[in-house]
Amino acid sequence: MGRGLFGVDFGGGLWAVSVSSGSSFTCAVLGDGSVKCWGRNEEGQLGVGSDVVGLGAKVDEVGEGLPDVDLGGEGGAVGVSAGFTHVCAVTCEHFVKCWGENLYGQLGLGDFLxxxxxxxxxxxxxxxxDVGGDGGVISVSCGERHTCAVVSDGSVRCWGGNGGGQLGAGDGVGRGGAGGGMGDGLPRVEFGFGNFPAAVELSGVDGRDGVRLVGGASGEGAGRSVGGAGDVNGDGVGDVIFGVPGADGVGGVEAGAAYVVHGRGxxxxxxxxAGGQHSCAVLFSGLVKCWGDDAHGQLGVGGKLRSDVGVIVVDLGEGALVYGGPGVSAVSAGSSFSCAVLYDGRVKCWGRxxxxxxxxxxxxxxxxxxxGEMGxxxxxxxxxxxxRVSLLSCGFSHVCAVTSSLGVKCWGDNSYGQLGAGDVIGRGGRSEGMGDGLPFVDVGGGVLSVSCGRFHSCAVLEDQSVKCWGYNEFGGLGLGDSEHRGDGAGEMGENLPAIDFGVGRGVRSVSAGQYHSCAVLDDMSIKCWGQNGRGQLGVGDLLNR
Known part of the structure; x- marks a missing residue:
């Protein structure tokens, strides 16, 4: 590796700002706002206007020979998301352009071409x-067959395949294809109307949605009005008080009660x-809402009545639904499961x-x-x-989390040592393997970020080095061999080599794909390693590295 691990040559001295790894291809936003993609191209996902099978496998296909994605106009892109076989970019004017496969209308162009x-x-x-809404696009996320965008008005709008309800439109109808449905006709994912929910179960008010004020004696009949209560819980949203004079209170039968219901944030x-066939969003109020396929419980319905394709408030229990309180800081939609990081540093996961x-x-x-499974x-x-957890990454069937102490803990499938525990024993399904019994992944230093691929994991350390562990048949660990790491004793810690990016080079970020990974270095160059059968490493050949 090291000087044998070639940087992706973008030509003209250009450097990378960000990188996104798709299934068998990679895209990057460069310092001048241009976008370049390399790897598999059978569905046109490289955006080069050619039916060439792939790019990056030959010397003349890198550097000046690797074309820019022609987005038209000036200013270029500020972000890119690589899905399974399609790509979307956010331009500096906060518009979106998409290219690649379009069998489900995931490009949002009114056809299936x-x-x-x-x-x-x-x-x-x-x-x-044309995503509609009152503002430009802030970010975009590409799933397998659909795309979702966050608009500056705070709305989320999705298009493409909708067989699992992953567009959050309240039906199973796809948008973005020949049937139209874009622009102002593209429904926003409805997270709720106004400041209050459509229905409040007063008997269930327990401090999260509001408080209950009860009468002190039988027949007192406390609470005979409905009105504004001001901002009782101090979250900046007005609350409402409901009087229920016939309620039984602590003082006896029909002592009366009043319910202060907190307004929604x-x-x-x-x-x-955007996951495989479902999507999740974090709201400014701290709520998580999910929509789409729920075959494995990845929406967190918890037995509630709903339409098959509705938008669900994920009930994560006490401390996660307090308006103006802890709430949720991040969510990750995996293939068939979801995980959320709460502001108090806890993690809750649901689904498969x-x-x-x-x-x-x-x-x-x-x-x-x-x-009885949620909340x-x-x-x-x-x-x-x-x-306490600060961030996490969901792989295909495992999860790794970075803690506030800059440690890493991983759980789930461990068939190839992707949990970094020195064995192939899965963790998470039995209590004895969790808690204090779940070891920190020993990478020989503090960790700033982590990215989980299909069966491997990569971490950026405090010293700006990168270490990877797990599946390595195609060289996805960047160590110059095909031996798995983390599946046996003595393979982690100081015995796990850092990837050699060349003398004096540090890493800003890493993105783990299915069987390959890419890193943005401190000089804004990109280097990739692992499976290269489609040229996804962008180094001018088809050799794995």
Whole structure:
């Protein structure tokens, strides 16, 4: 590796600002706002206006030979998201352009025609995606068959395939294809109307949604009005008081009661994560809402009545639904499960659990479908005493979390040592493997960030080095061999080499794809390693590295 691990040559001295790894291809936003993609191109996802099978496998396909994605106009892109076989970029004017496969209308162009494959044009001929709304696009996330965008008005709008309800439109109808449905006709994902929910179960008010004020004696009949209560809980949103004179209070029968119901906070999203066939968003109020396929409970319905394709408030229990309180800071939609980081540093996961990726003692293959599985009944992942999480990454069937002490703990599937525990024993499905018994991943230093691929994990350390562990058949660990790491004793810690990016080079960020990974270095160059059968490493050949 090192000087044998080639940087991706973008030509003209250009450097990378960000990188996104798709299934068998990679895209990067460069310092001048241009976008370049390399790897598999059978669906036109490289956006080069050619039906070439791939780029990056030959010397003349890198550097000046690697074309820019022609987005037309001036200013370039500020962000890019690589999905399974399509790509979307946010321009500096906060518009969106998409290219690649379009069988489900995931490009949002009013048809099912692929773009970028040479048949239909790029550049000025590639239309902007009309997402509607009152503002520009802040960010975009590409799933397998659908795309979601966060708009500056706080709305989330999704288009493409909708067989699992992943567009959050309240039906199973796809948008963005020949049936239209874009622009002002593209429904926003409805996170709630006004400042209050559509229905309040007063008997269930327990301090999260409001408080109950009870009468002191039988027949007192306290509470005979409905009116504004001001901002009782101090979250900046007005509350309402409901008088219930016939309620039984602590003082006896029909002592009366009054319910102060807290107004909902800002029903706008600041982040969205598109999974395989479902999506989740974090709202400014601290709520998590999910929509789409729920075959494994990944929406966290918990037995509530709903339409098959509705938007669900994920009930994460006490401390996670307090308006103006802790709430949720981040969410990750995996293939068939979801995880959220609460502001108090706890983690809760729901959905598929066959491999123990939910991180708590249960033999149930999925959690979040039945009554009594969500809310306070959904356990937090037991990471041990005093452990608080700052961020996490969900792989295909495992999760790694960075703690406030800059440590890493991983749980779920461990078939190839991707948990970094020195064995192939999965964690998360049995209590004895969690808590203080779940070891920190020993990488020989503090960790700033982590990224989970299909069966491997990579971490950026405090010294700006990168270490990877788990599956390595295609060289995805960047160590110059095909031996898995983390699946046997003595392979982690100081015995796990850092990836050699060359003398004096540090890393800003890393993105783990299916079987390959890419890193943005401190000089803003990009280097990639792992499987290269489609040229996804962008180094001018098809050799794995």
């Amino acid at each position: 692929a773009r970028g494959d040479g048949v239909y044009g790029m550049g000025g001929a590639l239309p902007f995606v 800002n029903a706008k999203a600041f982040a969205v994560s 659990n066959v491999e123990g990726q939910l991180g708590f003692d249960s033999v149930t293959p999925s959690v979040g479908v039945q009554v 306070d009944e959904l356990p937090a992942v037991n990471l041990g005493g005093g452990v």
